[in-house]
Amino acid sequence: MCIWRSNCKDTIVCSRTDTKDEVRLLFKSISDSFDKMAIHEHNHVPDADKEYMLPRDGRETIRLTAQHYLLINRQGWILHPDVEKAIENIPHPKIIDLATGNGTWAFDIAQKLPNSSVCGLDISKAQFPAKAIRPSNLELDTYDLLQDVPDEHRGKYDVVHVRLLLCAGPAADKSVFIECFQKFLKPGGWLQWDELSYPLVFNVHIDANYPNGLHQKASAEYPIMRVTQKNLRVKERLGWMDDFETTFHDAGGWGIVKKVNIPIRPHLLKIETDLLIAALTDMMETAVRIKKIKDYSDLAEISQAVQQMREDCDSGSMLAYNWVCGVAQKC
Numbered sequence: 001m002c003i004w005r006s007n008c009k010d011t012i013v014c015s016r017t018d019t020k021d022e023v024r025l026l027f028k029s030i031s032d033s034f035d036k037m038a039i040h041e042h043n044h045v046p047d048a049d050k051e052y053m054l055p056r057d058g059r060e061t062i063r064l065t066a067q068h069y070l071l072i073n074r075q076g077w078i079l080h081p082d083v084e085k086a087i088e089n090i091p092h093p094k095i096i097d098l099a100t101g102n103g104t105w106a107f108d109i110a111q112k113l114p115n116s117s118v119c120g121l122d123i124s125k126a127q128f129p130a131k132a133i134r135p136s137n138l139e140l141d142t143y144d145l146l147q148d149v150p151d152e153h154r155g156k157y158d159v160v161h162v163r164l165l166l167c168a169g170p171a172a173d174k175s176v177f178i179e180c181f182q183k184f185l186k187p188g189g190w191l192q193w194d195e196l197s198y199p200l201v202f203n204v205h206i207d208a209n210y211p212n213g214l215h216q217k218a219s220a221e222y223p224i225m226r227v228t229q230k231n232l233r234v235k236e237r238l239g240w241m242d243d244f245e246t247t248f249h250d251a252g253g254w255g256i257v258k259k260v261n262i263p264i265r266p267h268l269l270k271i272e273t274d275l276l277i278a279a280l281t282d283m284m285e286t287a288v289r290i291k292k293i294k295d296y297s298d299l300a301e302i303s304q305a306v307q308q309m310r311e312d313c314d315s316g317s318m319l320a321y322n323w324v325c326g327v328a329q330k331c
């Protein structure tokens with residue numbers, strides 16, 4: 001069993017006074033767990049997938065599903081109100097969800113809009129639900145966002161949806177993705193991009209004066225954020241989300257562009273904290289795997305940051321996604 005993924009505090013072997021042997025033990029455990037996981041993965045891994053930051057096992061699929069329901073609750077919509085309005089008079093809207101993961105968003109929208117035709121594409125089909133249980137208006141298939149858009153999909157969609165592309169591929173340059181989304185859309189079609197903004201999480205404290213005592217702070221210096229940045233360069237991947245409007249206007253070919261910061265909803269903070277602990281822990285495990293980190297001080301820094309996050313949350317701190325939704329209409 002992988003010790004970082006356990007919720008049992010006793011199994012976290014590293015403390016701030018760790019010996020090198022204990023850190024080596026931690027590293028071996030992480031390597032072993034990934035070796036076992038690799039057996040279940042498909043044989044051919046496209047180049048763009050070699051740096052994917054998360055696992056694709058059953059636990060991760062459950063995390064994505066829980067995260068979907070958390071995020072649409074926090075947003076208050078599955079389709080941004082402008083996008084929903086834009087397609088309300090289209091009898092059979094065509095919708096595509098790119099980097100669909102386990103297809104939960106696509107599955108949900110297909111059920112909510114039974115007259116729509118929905119497609120979900122991902123570089124890996126490892127997390128797709130079985131065909132027999134998919135809604136009849138939902139198709140799922142494989143596609144690498146860094147490859148050219150296939151002819152059968154070009155200019156065909158009223159809505160392109162993407163979510164959590166932070167983890168997608170090595171590309172720090174999002175212009176490749178923006179160009180790709182434009183190719184999928186019909187003229188006048190809408191893109192909805194739900195994403196984390198740098199530095200990914202808010203530390204949230206609720207004091208005795210709640211509901212007036214909710215304090216939120218997004219700090220790049222919080223240890224788990226510092227090691228995430230150092231090892232996975234999340235600022236380069238996501239920092240531009242702050243300039244969503246400018247980036248799209250500069251790219252050209254887009255009309256209305258807007259971004260909404262999604263407020264924290266206190267009643268969701270428990271599940272949000274649990275999901276973020278799981279995701280950040282897994283991302284750091286992946287950093288160890290794909291970067292093959294063997295340096296003692298780097299491993300110790302990562303394990304201490306993970307442990308501090310867990311201890312802070314055990315003592316009443318909470319974490320929330322620094323969550324934004326951007327929409328853009330193709331000219």
Ligand SMILES: C[S@@+](CC[C@H](N)C(=O)[O-])C[C@H]1O[C@@H](n2cnc3c(N)ncnc32)[C@H](O)[C@@H]1O
Pocket residue numbers: 048049052054064068098099100101102104105121122123124143144145146162163164165167168169
């Ligand atoms: C964190 S998951 C998010 C899944 C889904 N969008 C959601 O919000 O539940 C990121 C997804 O991006 C996919 N992905 C990564 N690189 C990709 C690429 N180059 N092309 C297509 N999908 C990619 C991964 O396989 C994974 O399913």
